[in-house]
Amino acid sequence: xxxxxxxxxxxxxxxxxxxxxxxxxxxxxxxxxxxxxxxxxxxxxxxxxxxxxxxxxxxxxxxxxxxxxxxxxxxxxxxxxxxxxxxxxxxxxxxxxxxxxxxxxxxxxxxxxxxxxxxxxxxxxxxxxxxxxx
Amino acid sequence: xxxxxxxxxxxxxxxxxxxxxxxxxxxxxxxxxxxxxxxxxxxxxxxxxxxxxxxxxxxxxxxxxxxxxxxxxxxxxxxxxxxxxxxxxxxxxxxxxxxxxxxxxxxxxxxxxxxxxxxxxxxxxxxxxxxxxxxxxxxxxxxxxxxxxxxxxxxxxxxxxxxxxxxxxxxxxxxxxxxxxxxxxxxxxxxxxxxxxxxxxxxxxxxxxxxxxxxxxxxxxxxxxxxxxxxxxxxxxxxxxxxxxxxxxxxxxxxxxxxxxxxxxxxxxxxxxxxxxxxxxxxxxxxxxxxxxx
Numbered sequence: 001x002x003x004x005x006x007x008x009x010x011x012x013x014x015x016x017x018x019x020x021x022x023x024x025x026x027x028x029x030x031x032x033x034x035x036x037x038x039x040x041x042x043x044x045x046x047x048x049x050x051x052x053x054x055x056x057x058x059x060x061x062x063x064x065x066x067x068x069x070x071x072x073x074x075x076x077x078x079x080x081x082x083x084x085x086x087x088x089x090x091x092x093x094x095x096x097x098x099x100x101x102x103x104x105x106x107x108x109x110x111x112x113x114x115x116x117x118x119x120x121x122x123x124x125x126x127x128x129x130x131x132x133x134x
Numbered sequence: 135x136x137x138x139x140x141x142x143x144x145x146x147x148x149x150x151x152x153x154x155x156x157x158x159x160x161x162x163x164x165x166x167x168x169x170x171x172x173x174x175x176x177x178x179x180x181x182x183x184x185x186x187x188x189x190x191x192x193x194x195x196x197x198x199x200x201x202x203x204x205x206x207x208x209x210x211x212x213x214x215x216x217x218x219x220x221x222x223x224x225x226x227x228x229x230x231x232x233x234x235x236x237x238x239x240x241x242x243x244x245x246x247x248x249x250x251x252x253x254x255x256x257x258x259x260x261x262x263x264x265x266x267x268x269x270x271x272x273x274x275x276x277x278x279x280x281x282x283x284x285x286x287x288x289x290x291x292x293x294x295x296x297x298x299x300x301x302x303x304x305x306x307x308x309x310x311x312x313x314x315x316x317x318x319x320x321x322x323x324x325x326x327x328x329x330x331x332x333x334x335x336x337x338x339x340x341x342x343x344x345x346x347x348x349x350x351x352x353x354x355x356x357x358x359x360x361x362x363x364x365x366x367x368x369x370x371x372x373x374x375x376x377x378x379x380x381x382x383x384x385x386x387x388x389x390x391x392x393x394x395x396x397x398x399x400x401x402x403x404x405x406x407x408x409x410x411x412x413x414x415x416x417x418x419x420x421x422x423x424x425x426x427x428x
Contacts, residue, residue: 061316068309069324075298081288092294095301105305105312
């Protein structure tokens with residue numbers, strides 16, 4: 001009987017440890033920071049004038065694959081719930097801008113097209129743009 | 135005369151025992167400061183699965199001095215009940231003036247029986263009131279915890295993440311198809327490991343869900359939330375209370391009957407005493423003594 005009680009206590013201690021690990025281990029939203037960095041890299045590749053069409057396409061495909069995993073990690077990451085960072089709040093408030101691959105898929109478009117749409121870039125506005133000094 | 139003096143102590147005892155038969159009085163069996171039942175706190179109950187709340191309170195009560203007292207009262211009631219039955223069968227055939235001694239004992243026994251019943255009734259009432267108090271506290275805590283949670287930023291974030299998860303799951307297959315069309319035919323190490331772990335996690339969750347200790351609370355075979363279950367417990371307690379009220383009324387009627395029995399017996403004893411009283415006999419008058427001189 002005594003050993004049963006000890007086992008029960010042990011089970012609760014393990015549950016408690018697992019939960020407290022989730023809650024307090026890392027208040028830094030690591031998965032989201034990784035996603036943000038990867039998203040920035042995608043946008044950088046999209047706008048990088050040094051890349052030719054082929055290289056840009058290959059690089060963007062690779063980034064999109066990375067982003068796919070990153071987005072899934074963030075959406076499943078329960079550690080984020082314990083974070084008080086405004087970055088986390090903003091990320092989920094702006095789903096269309098944060099989760100470019102999956103939000104784009106809803107509209108049958110690529111992650112880059114999704115980003116361009118979200119920041120109000122269109123082919124016409126790009127064609128109208130002029131190079132010059134600010 | 136003899137009968138009268140013989141019954142005097144018995145009448146006194148009868149009067150004393152009947153005076154203790156006051157149903158409205160709050161004279162509960164003394165439990166003392168340490169003899170009270172202090173139910174388990176609502177804070178600890180709220181942590182339990184809903185279906186264990188009632189069992190935990192009952193278990194707590196069973197270990198309390200009140201439960202012990204109820205048990206003792208029950209034993210005493212059963213003993214007195216058999217004594218009453220035995221005496222009743224003895225005096226049932228007796229005439230008004232016969233077996234008066236046994237009749238007085240019977241009334242005394244009935245009075246003692248009702249005292250014990252009344253004590254048990256009040257104990258049950260008190261424990262039920264405590265139980266209701268605990269259920270109400272649990273319900274209040276559930277509501278306030280739920281309100282607090284709903285207002286927290288964490289709750290909002292959780293809802294947003296859940297909504298994001300649902301949106302993502304709708305297009306996951308589409309995204310994977312697009313990736314494989316781009317030449318990424320193999321899943322990434324993360325996706326691969328995640329899928330493997332996910333199936334194991336689902337199995338574990340299923341085992342936990344089916345475990346007896348974590349079975350969801352059910353009412354009439356339908357799974358219900360904790361607050362609904364506690365509300366049901368309160369309804370059940372309220373019906374128990376109304377039944378206890380009815381039992382209280384029955385006890386008061388029973389005590390009225392015992393009081394009437396005692397009164398009738400007292401009249402019978404007084405009448406019998408009057409018969410034996412020498413002063414109550416017809417006095418010798420000159421008219422009745424005339425024969426002596428003729």
